[in-house]
Amino acid sequence: MKKRVFSGIKPSGNLHIGHYLGAIKQWVQMQDNYDNIFCIVDLHAITVPQDPKVLKAWTREITGLYLAAGIDPKQSIVFVQSHICAHAELAWILNCFIPMGWMQRMTQFKEKSQKLKEQVSTGLFDYPALMAADILLYDTDVVPVGEDQKQHVELARDVAQRFNSIYGETFKLPEPVIPKVGARIMGLDDPTRKMDKSETAPGHAINLLDPPDVIRSKLMRATTDSLKEIRFDGNRPGVYNLLVIYELFSGKSRQEIEAHFDGKGYAALKKELGDVVVEGLRPLQERYRKLTADPSHIDSILADGADRARPMAEKTLALVKERVGLG
Numbered sequence: 001m002k003k004r005v006f007s008g009i010k011p012s013g014n015l016h017i018g019h020y021l022g023a024i025k026q027w028v029q030m031q032d033n034y035d036n037i038f039c040i041v042d043l044h045a046i047t048v049p050q051d052p053k054v055l056k057a058w059t060r061e062i063t064g065l066y067l068a069a070g071i072d073p074k075q076s077i078v079f080v081q082s083h084i085c086a087h088a089e090l091a092w093i094l095n096c097f098i099p100m101g102w103m104q105r106m107t108q109f110k111e112k113s114q115k116l117k118e119q120v121s122t123g124l125f126d127y128p129a130l131m132a133a134d135i136l137l138y139d140t141d142v143v144p145v146g147e148d149q150k151q152h153v154e155l156a157r158d159v160a161q162r163f164n165s166i167y168g169e170t171f172k173l174p175e176p177v178i179p180k181v182g183a184r185i186m187g188l189d190d191p192t193r194k195m196d197k198s199e200t201a202p203g204h205a206i207n208l209l210d211p212p213d214v215i216r217s218k219l220m221r222a223t224t225d226s227l228k229e230i231r232f233d234g235n236r237p238g239v240y241n242l243l244v245i246y247e248l249f250s251g252k253s254r255q256e257i258e259a260h261f262d263g264k265g266y267a268a269l270k271k272e273l274g275d276v277v278v279e280g281l282r283p284l285q286e287r288y289r290k291l292t293a294d295p296s297h298i299d300s301i302l303a304d305g306a307d308r309a310r311p312m313a314e315k316t317l318a319l320v321k322e323r324v325g326l327g
Ligand code: AMP
Pocket: 008, 009, 010, 018, 019, 021, 022, 023, 144, 145, 146, 147, 148, 149, 182, 183, 184, 185, 186, 194, 195, 196, 197
């Protein structure tokens, strides 16, 4: 029996290289050794305002990108969260077992609510309960995510443990899997902040579908520092971030990279980085164009994915309802 992987991304904007290096690349690498479920979490996307047509378009685009990056829909289940009612229903039940204090400690909510002030929705506060439902419905063992999601996966584990201690063994306890390098790719314009799809500044992120000239010009404008040496030094966040991206796309070791750029300047680093990123994304972009040439192809994959995931989700939900005494 293979272990189960579950992960997901919100269809709320362009996917960028942070999503690829922090999450999707791991999913593809793990695919053969696990039993996988990859979700497009549209119920999470509506925790902040979304245009209905755009939301649907992002959902299809992200599905196309999962597949283009190497997720095989025959081997792995790919589906849309809102297609399976059990997610919202289990989220409600779990809500009743999550102390307010746990939710109030979530750093992502604290950061996002500072920006949104009074406009912040109750759904955004409650976001981790829905994420816990996603994970726990499928007896998930491991959840490969970027660094920012670790705390949410830990909350899922905590609520599973709490529920099990009250009602007896019901949920499997999930573990987060965070990549050693690339778990937090930073913004090109401001390397002290995470690369984030809700940021709109044009030089902030390299999107997976950016054309080569756009990728190159964004990298040439990336914020660095006034020093010269090209070294992996965490105290110099701009250059460090560019080097990490180089490392992950080139597959070279840090030693090799530092030796290669010895005596060269930032302009050379940025130019060569442009080459490796453009070449690294080229096959994904080509596959994306082929896969999405027929829009009904994506929809049929999503319908098939939901049909395969639904019975598993319903089974867990029925057990939970039975345990709690619902119905
Ligand atoms: P989201 O955009 O919040 O739906 O992110 C989806 C997945 O991508 C999660 O596993 C995140 O942790 C990961 N992710 C998002 N942004 C980054 C980033 N800048 N660096 C690394 N991983 C990221």
